[in-house]
Amino acid sequence: MNLHEVFISSINSIRQNKLRSFLTLLGVIIGVFSIISVMTAINVLQKSVESNLNILGTNTFYIQKYPAIQVGGSAHWKYRNRKNLTYDDYLKLKERYSGPAMISAENWHNGDPIKFKDKQTKNSVIIQGVTPEWEFSSGYFLESGRMISRTDMEQMRNVIILGQDVIDVLMPQYNPLGQTVTLRGVKFQVIGTLERKGSIFGQSEDNLVILPLTTHLKMFANRWTSLGYSISVIDMEHFEDVKEEIIFHLRLVREVPLTEENDFEVVSNTSLIDTFNQITGAIKVAALLISSIALLAAGIGIMNIMLVSVTERTREIGIRKSIGARKRDIRNQFLLEALVLTEIGALIGIILGVLAGNLVALSMKVSGVFPIQWAIIGVVVCSVIGVIFGTYPAVKAARLDPIEALRYE
Amino acid sequence: MALLALTNVTKVYQVGAVAVHALRGIDLMVEKNEYVSIMGPSGSGKSTLMNVIGCLDTPTSGTYILDGKTVHDDNIGQNGNGKLSEDELAFIRNQKIGFVFQTFNLLPRITALHNVELPLIYAGIHKKERIEMAKEALRKVNLEDRMHHQPNELSGGQRQRVAIARALVNNPSILLADEPTGNLDSVTSREIMKLMDKLHDEGNTIILVTHETEIAQHAHRIVHLLDGKIDRDETTPKGNS
Numbered sequence A: 001m002n003l004h005e006v007f008i009s010s011i012n013s014i015r016q017n018k019l020r021s022f023l024t025l026l027g028v029i030i031g032v033f034s035i036i037s038v039m040t041a042i043n044v045l046q047k048s049v050e051s052n053l054n055i056l057g058t059n060t061f062y063i064q065k066y067p068a069i070q071v072g073g074s075a076h077w078k079y080r081n082r083k084n085l086t087y088d089d090y091l092k093l094k095e096r097y098s099g100p101a102m103i104s105a106e107n108w109h110n111g112d113p114i115k116f117k118d119k120q121t122k123n124s125v126i127i128q129g130v131t132p133e134w135e136f137s138s139g140y141f142l143e144s145g146r147m148i149s150r151t152d153m154e155q156m157r158n159v160i161i162l163g164q165d166v167i168d169v170l171m172p173q174y175n176p177l178g179q180t181v182t183l184r185g186v187k188f189q190v191i192g193t194l195e196r197k198g199s200i201f202g203q204s205e206d207n208l209v210i211l212p213l214t215t216h217l218k219m220f221a222n223r224w225t226s227l228g229y230s231i232s233v234i235d236m237e238h239f240e241d242v243k244e245e246i247i248f249h250l251r252l253v254r255e256v257p258l259t260e261e262n263d264f265e266v267v268s269n270t271s272l273i274d275t276f277n278q279i280t281g282a283i284k285v286a287a288l289l290i291s292s293i294a295l296l297a298a299g300i301g302i303m304n305i306m307l308v309s310v311t312e313r314t315r316e317i318g319i320r321k322s323i324g325a326r327k328r329d330i331r332n333q334f335l336l337e338a339l340v341l342t343e344i345g346a347l348i349g350i351i352l353g354v355l356a357g358n359l360v361a362l363s364m365k366v367s368g369v370f371p372i373q374w375a376i377i378g379v380v381v382c383s384v385i386g387v388i389f390g391t392y393p394a395v396k397a398a399r400l401d402p403i404e405a406l407r408y409e
Numbered sequence B: 001m002a003l004l005a006l007t008n009v010t011k012v013y014q015v016g017a018v019a020v021h022a023l024r025g026i027d028l029m030v031e032k033n034e035y036v037s038i039m040g041p042s043g044s045g046k047s048t049l050m051n052v053i054g055c056l057d058t059p060t061s062g063t064y065i066l067d068g069k070t071v072h073d074d075n076i077g078q079n080g081n082g083k084l085s086e087d088e089l090a091f092i093r094n095q096k097i098g099f100v101f102q103t104f105n106l107l108p109r110i111t112a113l114h115n116v117e118l119p120l121i122y123a124g125i126h127k128k129e130r131i132e133m134a135k136e137a138l139r140k141v142n143l144e145d146r147m148h149h150q151p152n153e154l155s156g157g158q159r160q161r162v163a164i165a166r167a168l169v170n171n172p173s174i175l176l177a178d179e180p181t182g183n184l185d186s187v188t189s190r191e192i193m194k195l196m197d198k199l200h201d202e203g204n205t206i207i208l209v210t211h212e213t214e215i216a217q218h219a220h221r222i223v224h225l226l227d228g229k230i231d232r233d234e235t236t237p238k239g240n241s
């Protein structure tokens, strides 16, 4: 009896017991679904992180008080007790360092609406104070007007640059340049507008306004205010050297003893991606664990159902043996049935998992992915499970005595 | 040489501490194209004998030679092929035996044609040829027009004819029927026996078990079993003519 025949006959018997087959499949489907959907979602995130993580620009790194992404909460105090990064530190750092890099400082907050005539923005607008170097490290471009200048900084001028979302809300029909907007009761003159940047992870990048850092600090700083320094390296080749050097100088400025670690965080694209991978790694492990348990349970379920099936079909086995089926014919038939069952489950699980995982892609407006390697792993693992848990019932069926089997009611 | 030869065949079933002697020394020869009925009271060992002949079961002791092949011989040791393996027995069942059961024993939920195909599938015959052979067998039992029906869509007599077609499809050396009419009414029984007679006329060797004298008289020879032994071996009027 060749494999093709066995295959057909197992498909038939699965079709004859649709409900039972489906219930058996459920475990496999859940197991495969959980791993595939998580992996798909992570792949989508990874892809968009890798292509979008020019949040900082590839040649930029960032210095701040707190880590970009905190894993776990226990270390929070360590960061809180650090001295704030001040404007003063920034000026000293700039004075000491004269390498091939632009250092800018910035501070931001939200929660203050910006008003223009009878209109006002939501509280979510990011209000950012920057130094003139911001122009080179931010990844934003001017659409019209001018950037923050040194004089703006020195005189703490009340000037403002608007992002496109803010313009859309406040003054879609006006030429923004020269208009006056109000922020916390203070009048600001619009000196520039930013080109539209689009969105990352479904979040708009254009919902912001830019002020001179000194103005921002004067109006909004409090005892918790800690600046972020953004360093954009002019020559990528020297990226690591520049990083080392800046860290060295900043330690001197902040008088960190040689024996202590940095009292600030250095964040770059690579470090962000590392952190991201750390988190997704943990999620992957969890998904693997869940799906292993589900698949194990599914395997036991399959064994159970196959044992029931062997008992139910004892007479069929007897009939087949009486007309010449050998042991291996019977064994193969039941083994293949278990295998076909698990593979159908794997297939459904993969399809549903990929669909669910790509919902993430849809919600983030990035293109979908198909995690082919995980799909293959899913199929292989399911085959192994089918064989492992299908063998015992199949061997049991093959061993039945033909006469006993024929006599079975 | 006889088609099948049993010499001093015994079969003992061990049920707990009790040994049930189902066959107590059977000597039986059947020639090619013989038509034999086996009769005897319930429990006399008829089915056991049929199962041994049909290689579904093996004797406890004695010698059984089928079509020149030693199926069982106590005197030849384990590896001298005095005792065949399960797969070798399966092969003989597939190639040389056609079994017809009282309860038809068709696989439900597959068509008559597919049921008849089954032995050929295990024989490794290709689909096209297989279907031709199965149709031919169904033609022999006059059921060609019902070949796409499933067993539950057929009458008892029709089911038994499908079973006979299945038994015939491999051109077996011998057709074994254990009470083939046991589950059928008398009219249908007569039809089935007419079919048996026809198959015998076409050259088949047939052994059938029955309780009914009328049915047994279709054969040319009647073997009477009693208590696991052959009590009487007679030739019927048909056998004399």
Ligand SMILES: Nc1ncnc2c1ncn2[C@@H]1O[C@H](COP(=O)(O)OP(=O)(O)OP(=O)(O)O)[C@@H](O)[C@H]1O
Pocket (backbone or CB within 6 Å): B013, B014, B015, B020, B021, B022, B040, B041, B042, B043, B044, B045, B046, B047, B048, B049
């Ligand atoms: N598997 C078995 N285990 C134990 N005893 C058995 C087994 N099969 C048959 N026997 C016994 O062997 C004896 C012969 O049984 P067998 O089935 O051959 O009788 P039979 O002549 O076919 O009877 P019937 O006309 O009722 O079919 C009986 O006493 C029966 O109880």
Ligand SMILES: [Mg+2]
Pocket (backbone or CB within 6 Å): B046, B047, B048, B178
């Ligand atoms: Mg019987």
